Amino acid sequence: MTIRGIHHLTTITSDSPKIFDFFSGVLGLHLIKKTVNQDDVRTYHLYFTDDMGSAGTVLTFFDFPGINKAIHGTDEITRTAFRIPSDASFDYWIKRFDEFGVKHDAETHEEFGVKYLDFEDFDGQLYALESNEKNTGTWAEGTPWQYSSVDPQHAVLGLGAQLLTINNENAMHMVLTSVLGAKEVARDGDDVLYEFDNAGFGGQVHTRLVRLLPRGLQGYGNAHHFALAVDDETALNFWINRLRQLGFQDSGFVDRFYFKSEYFRPTPGILFEIATNGPGFLQDETYEEAGHHLELPPFLENMRDEIEAGLIPFNSSNDDLPSPEVFKKNVSDNAEN
Amino acid sequence: MAKKKYKNTIRHAYVSGDPDLAPILLLHGTGGDETDLLEIAEFLAPENPKISIRGRVSENGMNRYFERYEEGEFNLESLHAETDWLVDAVHELAKRYELHEEAMIMMGFSNGANIGAHAMMAREDTPWKTALLFHAMSVERLEEIQDLTDTRVFASFGEFDPIISETNFDMLTEDLRKGGTLLSTFAIKTSHTMSQPEMQAAKLWLDANDLLDVDDEPEWPASMMYGEDEHDHHHHDEHDHDHHHEEDDHDWHYPDGQPAEDEDEVAKLPED
Numbered sequence: 001m002t003i004r005g006i007h008h009l010t011t012i013t014s015d016s017p018k019i020f021d022f023f024s025g026v027l028g029l030h031l032i033k034k035t036v037n038q039d040d041v042r043t044y045h046l047y048f049t050d051d052m053g054s055a056g057t058v059l060t061f062f063d064f065p066g067i068n069k070a071i072h073g074t075d076e077i078t079r080t081a082f083r084i085p086s087d088a089s090f091d092y093w094i095k096r097f098d099e100f101g102v103k104h105d106a107e108t109h110e111e112f113g114v115k116y117l118d119f120e121d122f123d124g125q126l127y128a129l130e131s132n133e134k135n136t137g138t139w140a141e142g143t144p145w146q147y148s149s150v151d152p153q154h155a156v157l158g159l160g161a162q163l164l165t166i167n168n169e170n171a172m173h174m175v176l177t178s179v180l181g182a183k184e185v186a187r188d189g190d191d192v193l194y195e196f197d198n199a200g201f202g203g204q205v206h207t208r209l210v211r212l213l214p215r216g217l218q219g220y221g222n223a224h225h226f227a228l229a230v231d232d233e234t235a236l237n238f239w240i241n242r243l244r245q246l247g248f249q250d251s252g253f254v255d256r257f258y259f260k261s262e263y264f265r266p267t268p269g270i271l272f273e274i275a276t277n278g279p280g281f282l283q284d285e286t287y288e289e290a291g292h293h294l295e296l297p298p299f300l301e302n303m304r305d306e307i308e309a310g311l312i313p314f315n316s317s318n319d320d321l322p323s324p325e326v327f328k329k330n331v332s333d334n335a336e337n
Numbered sequence: 338m339a340k341k342k343y344k345n346t347i348r349h350a351y352v353s354g355d356p357d358l359a360p361i362l363l364l365h366g367t368g369g370d371e372t373d374l375l376e377i378a379e380f381l382a383p384e385n386p387k388i389s390i391r392g393r394v395s396e397n398g399m400n401r402y403f404e405r406y407e408e409g410e411f412n413l414e415s416l417h418a419e420t421d422w423l424v425d426a427v428h429e430l431a432k433r434y435e436l437h438e439e440a441m442i443m444m445g446f447s448n449g450a451n452i453g454a455h456a457m458m459a460r461e462d463t464p465w466k467t468a469l470l471f472h473a474m475s476v477e478r479l480e481e482i483q484d485l486t487d488t489r490v491f492a493s494f495g496e497f498d499p500i501i502s503e504t505n506f507d508m509l510t511e512d513l514r515k516g517g518t519l520l521s522t523f524a525i526k527t528s529h530t531m532s533q534p535e536m537q538a539a540k541l542w543l544d545a546n547d548l549l550d551v552d553d554e555p556e557w558p559a560s561m562m563y564g565e566d567e568h569d570h571h572h573h574d575e576h577d578h579d580h581h582h583e584e585d586d587h588d589w590h591y592p593d594g595q596p597a598e599d600e601d602e603v604a605k606l607p608e609d
Binding site for chain 1: 353356357435557561562563564
């Protein structure tokens with residue numbers, strides 16, 4: 001029944017083609033699935049993962065049409081971290097970010113003794129690279145995407161400690177520890193680090209108590225929800241029962257086809273999901289084809305024409321990724337608009 | 338009579354507060370707007386989040402919550418339609434601002450208090466269980482009144498009120514009591530207007546009954562909690578039922594939908 005660690009993180013972007021260039025082109029993640037938001041089919045749902053789409057390596061994007069820009073604040077999933085192999089990898093990434101014109105901190109900083117480098121995408125969505133050097137856990141050690149232009153020695157391994165900004169310390173502490181079974185592993189002032197199942201950095205949640213900011217406003221440039229991983233449907237049903245017995249507002253069992261899910265709100269403003277590791281992303285298309293075309297789960301396939309009519313198509317094969325020069329130019333064009 | 342079409346836009350003001358406190362819903366009197374009662378609410382419940390909704394009926398330019406033919410004679414069709422609209426609007430805003438809807442306190446003056454009280458008696462899903470009715474009257478005698486046993490109402494009455502007779506005020510209190518509400522009334526020698534003493538009385542009433550807090554401390558059984566001492570947490574899994582929970586009684590919508598666009602006009606208010 002144990003929660004193993006982070007499953008995926010879902011965020012909101014203003015522009016799907018650009019986020020493809022950013023994550024597949026610059027970060028070297030594999031767009032393993034180009035599909036739609038199953039509850040709002042005018043919206044793309046893009047899944048960026050390691051080579052084969054392992055749980056714990058997955059960052060996904062919605063591009064809700066017409067949505068406003070996010071306002072960062074408290075009670076939100078603030079920053080997504082990606083683990084890179086070692087402290088030595090930062091030099092490689094700083095150079096790469098400069099080459100592609102990605103906005104990043106000049107230097108690394110430490111959180112709970114681990115090195116991080118903060119960076120942003122074109123929407124001001126907050127990310128960080130996190131050094132895996134001191135990681136003793138083994139959750140979500142992904143295999144780098146084999147067609148990525150990133151040096152495999154320095155490539156992203158998977159998601160790292162997710163930063164949540166909260167304004168009610170006790171509520172989130174209770175949910176993470178007493179309800180979900182994570183352990184508090186470190187505390188530093190208003191910052192607390194939790195870990196699931198001795199998973200290591202791939203199973204960590206970092207909360208930061210911030211009372212001064214107003215509540216964040218969801219929009220493009222911030223996160224939508226945060227998913228934790230369980231082994232199978234039996235475990236998922238255990239959690240559904242448990243969360244209901246404890247009186248959480250929840251979704252009940254949802255079949256997302258690529259995995260099964262339960263959504264619930266641990267505290268106001270933040271949405272969690274618990275998702276099964278499988279069945280995975282390569283059920284309905286081959287590795288070579290994955291992500292190149294719009295893929296729909298079987299229950300939406302008969303609506304394909306309508307769905308496609310409501311989306312702006314874009315090319316998403318490896319050959320379509322821009323060079324650093326082109327990417328940089330796109331970024332600066334974007335900034336001028 | 339041709340039905341008037343009103344815009345679905347919810348003209349409202351939202352004042353953020355401590356999200357763990359009971360939200361205050363403000364409903365103005367005829368000719369007022371969503372800013373009218375904010376100062377009074379600030380006095381009564383300074384820390385609580387507040388939403389204030391403008392009635393969408395216009396009577397010669399004066400905002401109201403439902404139509405009337407003349408003083409004291411109401412268009413019941415409009416009353417019913419607008420009560421539905423108002424309750425739905427409150428649900429929507431409570432969701433948007435993530436308020437503790439179950440702890441909501443309605444505070445209305447005159448026309449706003451009238452529709453607020455009517456909604457409690459007429460609609461099962463009216464979210465507010467606590468109401469402050471300043472100078473309210475009965476607008477419709479209902480055959481069937483909702484079960485109000487878990488509600489509390491403070492109602493004030495002006496002895497020199499030219500609009501609301503004592504008989505009419507009594508009809509309102511009689512109906513509320515019939516539903517089972519725990520009612521406190523406050524009569525004062527004033528006209529159809531808010532006064533300092535009744536605000537003091539209302540504040541005392543809110544504080545004395547401890548209504549401004551949300552009692553939402555979860556009472557989780559210790560046996561179900563993961564603790565420091567890692568004892569056996571293997572619960573018996575009852576997953577032999579259908580996975581799809583076909584009778585889902587939870588108030589929930591799939592979370593992947595687009596967050597509501599903030600298309601309504603929100604009055605921007607300075608915060609302390």
